[in-house]
Amino acid sequence: MIRSFAELYQATSSLPKRRMAVAAAHDLEVLQAVCDAAERNLVDVTLVGDAAKTKELAAEHQLDISAMELIDMVELPAAAREAVRLVSSGAAHMLMKGIVDTATLLRQVLDAEIGLRTGRLLCHVAVMEIPQLGRLLLMSDGGMVIAPTLEQKVDMLKNCFDVAKGLGIELPKAVPVTALEQVNPKMPATVDAAALQERWQAGEFGEGVMVSGPLAFDGALDEEAARHKGITDPVAGHADILLMPYIEVGNVFYKALVRYADIKVSGIIVGAKAPIVLVSRADSPEAKCNSIALASYLAKI
Amino acid sequence: MIRSFAELYQATSSLPKRRMAVAAAHDLEVLQAVCDAAERNLVDVTLVGDAAKTKELAAEHQLDISAMELIDMVELPAAAREAVRLVSSGAAHMLMKGIVDTATLLRQVLDAEIGLRTGRLLCHVAVMEIPQLGRLLLMSDGGMVIAPTLEQKVDMLKNCFDVAKGLGIELPKAVPVTALEQVNPKMPATVDAAALQERWQAGEFGEGVMVSGPLAFDGALDEEAARHKGITDPVAGHADILLMPYIEVGNVFYKALVRYADIKVSGIIVGAKAPIVLVSRADSPEAKCNSIALASYLAKI
Numbered sequence: 015m016i017r018s019f020a021e022l023y024q025a026t027s028s029l030p031k032r033r034m035a036v037a038a039a040h041d042l043e044v045l046q047a048v049c050d051a052a053e054r055n056l057v058d059v060t061l062v063g064d065a066a067k068t069k070e071l072a073a074e075h076q077l078d079i080s081a082m083e084l085i086d087m088v089e090l091p092a093a094a095r096e097a098v099r100l101v102s103s104g105a106a107h108m109l110m111k112g113i114v115d116t117a118t119l120l121r122q123v124l125d126a127e128i129g130l131r132t133g134r135l136l137c138h139v140a141v142m143e144i145p146q147l148g149r150l151l152l153m154s155d156g157g158m159v160i161a162p163t164l165e166q167k168v169d170m171l172k173n174c175f176d177v178a179k180g181l182g183i184e185l186p187k188a189v190p191v192t193a194l195e196q197v198n199p200k201m202p203a204t205v206d207a208a209a210l211q212e213r214w215q216a217g218e219f220g221e222g223v224m225v226s227g228p229l230a231f232d233g234a235l236d237e238e239a240a241r242h243k244g245i246t247d248p249v250a251g252h253a254d255i256l257l258m259p260y261i262e263v264g265n266v267f268y269k270a271l272v273r274y275a276d277i278k279v280s281g282i283i284v285g286a287k288a289p290i291v292l293v294s295r296a297d298s299p300e301a302k303c304n305s306i307a308l309a310s311y312l313a314k315i
Numbered sequence: 316m317i318r319s320f321a322e323l324y325q326a327t328s329s330l331p332k333r334r335m336a337v338a339a340a341h342d343l344e345v346l347q348a349v350c351d352a353a354e355r356n357l358v359d360v361t362l363v364g365d366a367a368k369t370k371e372l373a374a375e376h377q378l379d380i381s382a383m384e385l386i387d388m389v390e391l392p393a394a395a396r397e398a399v400r401l402v403s404s405g406a407a408h409m410l411m412k413g414i415v416d417t418a419t420l421l422r423q424v425l426d427a428e429i430g431l432r433t434g435r436l437l438c439h440v441a442v443m444e445i446p447q448l449g450r451l452l453l454m455s456d457g458g459m460v461i462a463p464t465l466e467q468k469v470d471m472l473k474n475c476f477d478v479a480k481g482l483g484i485e486l487p488k489a490v491p492v493t494a495l496e497q498v499n500p501k502m503p504a505t506v507d508a509a510a511l512q513e514r515w516q517a518g519e520f521g522e523g524v525m526v527s528g529p530l531a532f533d534g535a536l537d538e539e540a541a542r543h544k545g546i547t548d549p550v551a552g553h554a555d556i557l558l559m560p561y562i563e564v565g566n567v568f569y570k571a572l573v574r575y576a577d578i579k580v581s582g583i584i585v586g587a588k589a590p591i592v593l594v595s596r597a598d599s600p601e602a603k604c605n606s607i608a609l610a611s612y613l614a615k616i
């Protein structure tokens with residue numbers, strides 16, 4: 015079981031090397047992140063994009079791309095399509111977004127012919143290391159799914175469980191986070207949380223996982239707070255996965271902790287046949303490398 | 316201008332003393348918070364409730380209530396009504412919820428005859444001291460208004476501006492927080508944020524305040540992140556007030572920072588004729604005392 019990014023890096027670098035196809039790689043920040051990850055032995059790389067510009071950037075900034083495959087594809091949609099095709103054909107094991115916009119890349123990911131569709135909703139899963147917690151915390155979704163319906167939340171939980179099990183968490187426990195512990199018809203998040211727990215009880219998520227809600231943030235993560243509130247739920251205080259009811263909840267939570275607490279973060283898109291690395295310019299170089307490590311560790315070879 | 320709780324305590328204790336009416340005071344945790352605040356010279360106190368039980372608790376736990384007024388009113392709705400009446404009559408300057416439930420207390424606060432109505436929506440305003448920020452940050456609403464409409468958001472901003480001006484913030488800047496910086500019709504929070512900025516431009520919030528949105532959390536508070544994103548808005552990076560689009564955003568934000576960052580917090584209900592202290596059992600003794608200090612400093616005498 016992986017409990018920290020240090021453990022994740024060690025485990026990833028000792029696996030048979032995964033190959034990452036980068037869609038539209040001709041961008042300095044993208045190349046820096048990719049070179050950082052390659053140097054740490056986390057991944058092999060195929061750079062799809064404007065090869066001349068890629069080489070120029072690498073030379074100008076002393077980035078060593080000599081061990082990377084280059085595929086020259088100047089037009090952005092074509093570069094995105096080729097990177098996705100490399101993954102669906104098995105030539106690469108994971109995808110990374112370069113300077114192509116997200117919509118263009120996802121159109122290829124969802125393409126019926128060469129895409130990576132599983133029929134499940136794609137969502138962003140953040141994996142966070144919070145020192146006070148002593149374990150990795152998964153959170154979805156602060157960047158992709160705006161206001162998920164109940165059915166979308168079911169898919170998001172399945173995506174999170176896949177990541178949790180991939181990280182070796184034996185009995186992953188998920189909480190659909192709400193603002194209080196009771197079902198209140200005026201608060202849709204509490205109604206959905208109870209419904210998700212029922213779906214879990216009915217077997218929707220399979221064996222070896224748990225879903226419990228409605229629980230608030232403190233009830234989900236803080237055993238003592240849960241006890242103080244009189245909550246006896248076995249998941250309370252032990253959540254591995256926080257499912258957020260709106261994108262704004264996840265977005266503010268993630269950004270507030272990055273800025274004001276001492277945490278380490280990563281994030282990938284889950285729900286396709288292979289992990290997708292989609293970092294933001296606001297991410298630190300460390301966060302970008304963490305995300306590549308996470309995707310590489312979870313990628314199937 | 317008050318920049319920290321240390322400054323707030325000093326300023327409050329040097330003001331003419333405010334009187335706080337406590338509705339249903341016969342509860343150990345309530346009495347502990349009240350005695351703590353009284354000892355620090357923050358407030359005079361009138362305890363409305365079961366006087367015999369109040370005295371018994373105080374004696375049993377060595378709490379000094381000798382300087383406090385006691386009004387014997389055993390029945391909870393009657394105690395709530397009397398405490399509210401004390402404030403509306405001017406005999407007290409602020410209200411605190413004891414062990415009466417919130418709905419019962421607010422029914423009296425909103426009573427047409429003896430209540431504290433202003434016609435404006437009541438909301439919870441948290442005031443937080445985040446060391447990295449160097450100023451107090453106001454946030455609404457993590458505990459009261461579930462999914463505010465645009466009109467309710469207007470009232471919430473007015474409440475926040477009242478608190479900010481009460482704390483001496485000269486040109487308070489408010490951001491309706493969203494997950495990104497563009498208006499996206501699929502994200503109601505971004506549509507409302509733009510509408511609130513327009514209402515501000517049209518003069519709805521008066522002179523000497525600013526409203527800017529849509530902005531995400533990092534764009535609102537982090538000048539460098541705003542610059543990095545190419546945001547030139549004058550409020551970006553300088554927000555004093557975060558208006559959250561859903562209760563879950565505020566609730567998770569507040570609880571996550573309390574648990575994982577080194578911050579100080581307080582909170583009051585604003586929008587009535589006088590501040591209302593409404594602490595939760597989950598609040599630390601320090602947070603409870605901070606909230607009483609805040610209400611006392613803002614109360615009009």
